[in-house]
Amino acid sequence: MNKANSIKLITICLSFLGLILFYILPSTSFAADRENNHPWKGFWIAEEVGIAFDIRQHYYLSYQIDGHQCFRPNGALLPPVGPIWQERIAYAKIHVERRNFNRIHIERFSTPERIKMTRVNQLPGNCQLEGDESWHSIAEGFFYNFEQYYAGFKVRKLDKEKLLAQYRAEANNVIANNNIETIEQELFKVFTNFIDELSDQHIFISSIANNWWHKSGQNNNSLSSEDLVDAAKGTVKFINQNYSKSKIREYAHKAINAGKINSSVYYFQINRLINFAPLDNYSTRSENELKSVLRQVARDSRKQEKLIIDLRFNEGGSIKFANQIAAAIIASKKDIARTTGSMVYGQQVTPPVSLGVVEAQNRNRFQHIKEIWVLISHRTASAAEYLTHNLLADQRVKTFGEPSRGTWSPTLVKSLANGWIFTVPNYRVYDSDANEKEGVRINPNVVSKSSFITISTKKDPQIEEVLFLLNL
Numbered sequence: 001m002n003k004a005n006s007i008k009l010i011t012i013c014l015s016f017l018g019l020i021l022f023y024i025l026p027s028t029s030f031a032a033d034r035e036n037n038h039p040w041k042g043f044w045i046a047e048e049v050g051i052a053f054d055i056r057q058h059y060y061l062s063y064q065i066d067g068h069q070c071f072r073p074n075g076a077l078l079p080p081v082g083p084i085w086q087e088r089i090a091y092a093k094i095h096v097e098r099r100n101f102n103r104i105h106i107e108r109f110s111t112p113e114r115i116k117m118t119r120v121n122q123l124p125g126n127c128q129l130e131g132d133e134s135w136h137s138i139a140e141g142f143f144y145n146f147e148q149y150y151a152g153f154k155v156r157k158l159d160k161e162k163l164l165a166q167y168r169a170e171a172n173n174v175i176a177n178n179n180i181e182t183i184e185q186e187l188f189k190v191f192t193n194f195i196d197e198l199s200d201q202h203i204f205i206s207s208i209a210n211n212w213w214h215k216s217g218q219n220n221n222s223l224s225s226e227d228l229v230d231a232a233k234g235t236v237k238f239i240n241q242n243y244s245k246s247k248i249r250e251y252a253h254k255a256i257n258a259g260k261i262n263s264s265v266y267y268f269q270i271n272r273l274i275n276f277a278p279l280d281n282y283s284t285r286s287e288n289e290l291k292s293v294l295r296q297v298a299r300d301s302r303k304q305e306k307l308i309i310d311l312r313f314n315e316g317g318s319i320k321f322a323n324q325i326a327a328a329i330i331a332s333k334k335d336i337a338r339t340t341g342s343m344v345y346g347q348q349v350t351p352p353v354s355l356g357v358v359e360a361q362n363r364n365r366f367q368h369i370k371e372i373w374v375l376i377s378h379r380t381a382s383a384a385e386y387l388t389h390n391l392l393a394d395q396r397v398k399t400f401g402e403p404s405r406g407t408w409s410p411t412l413v414k415s416l417a418n419g420w421i422f423t424v425p426n427y428r429v430y431d432s433d434a435n436e437k438e439g440v441r442i443n444p445n446v447v448s449k450s451s452f453i454t455i456s457t458k459k460d461p462q463i464e465e466v467l468f469l470l471n472l
Contacts, residue, residue: 102119103118142416143171143194156198225315228452232271238458239460252277255276267310274286274383276293294365307329311375312462315384333361339431341353378403379405381407400448401446404441408440409425409429
């Protein structure tokens with residue numbers, strides 16, 4: 001190759017590389033929790049909801065905007081703002097809009113909507129006050145988040161102002177009358193008592209440093225998450241030991257167990273709607289793994305006409321994954337919008353966005369299935385309820401077991417300056433007939449009390465009952 005041709009080849013290669021850098025890389029979705037030097041660090045305004053954000057590595061700090069100042073609904077200036085209002089976006093993607101790094105979209109994996117944001121040089125007025133780690137600031141940060149974002153006060157018929165005033169007073173009393181050795185534990189008790197008043201099992205608070213964890217409305221007699229895992233394993237063991245043709249196997253990082261019970265029935269146990277791949281909760285690896293499992297289940301069940309989908313041990317996860325599973329099984333020729341949700345911001349409620357959507361499919365991998373039974377229990381919750389609700393759009397589907405939990409609202413994950421983490425359900429959720437869903441349980445077609453088994457137990461009566469209903 002002569003010198004002229006070499007120069008020409010190098011020029012072409014450099015031009016091609018330039019096109020890649022200019023057109024492809026800027027439009028790539030970046031995982032916000034894996035970058036330390038974001039090109040989007042700085043101040044942003046979320047267009048639809050009047051919220052400003054200061055994006056810093058793993059967090060964005062939110063401020064309510066009214067004109068050029070930061071106000072609370074009662075007109076008082078916000079208290080010092082800092083780490084108190086941090087909201088993790090570790091499970092989110094940031095999309096750059098048309099290669100313009102002053103316009104981004106934040107996509108949360110737990111809900112389908114995107115937040116459109118525009119860069120600004122500085123936050124308005126008093127938004128830039130610094131926070132502190134005093135106990136008063138921590139307490140106010142906790143209650144402020146429920147005051148601004150919690151969507152359940154009205155639907156649960158709770159007196160918002162009275163509850164907040166009562167527990168703010170209790171927190172202030174604890175802070176005033178305890179020493180440094182007892183104040184942390186006593187304040188945590190105040191917070192747990194407050195969320196118990198809400199009786200919303202989508203709410204929890206935890207202190208990782210102290211190994212404290214509490215879920216709203218869950219008492220000491222409640223079955224733990226570890227017990228649920230054991231119960232799911234026990235069911236698989238029971239089936240494999242008692243049905244000669246059964247071959248139930250683990251898939252998707254132990255989130256799914258599936259296989260044939262006999263020549264006509266296929267068993268599909270989904271224990272969580274999150275973390276289908278190691279160290280990956282919501283993003284592409286988990287999504288691809290779920291797609292792979294659904295294809296595998298469709299292939300393995302092609303000679304079966306009856307399907308059992310077991311959601312008794314499933315307390316939720318990602319609505320996106322629930323929609324994905326329902327879409328694969330129902331295989332509708334058109335999109336089916338089953339639920340919508342409106343976010344709550346103080347006194348404002350945003351226009352509804354689609355949540356539970358069964359998207360149209362070009363191919364029906366499960367058309368050979370003639371009858372589907374979905375097993376649910378009082379622990380079936382959140383995204384698992386979306387999955388059940390979506391599946392009920394299919395005439396082949398019937399439900400069996402206990403009424404579900406009735407927790408529909410997606411949640412914000414919040415963290416306080418001392419490291420405590422808690423959740424705030426911030427959606428009003430409605431079905432396709434505009435009926436509010438929060439607190440509404442899914443009642444099964446056939447009622448049967450759950451008898452959660454463990455690995456040491458040798459029987460699962462509900463599996464036997466369902467097989468009887470299937471005339472086996």
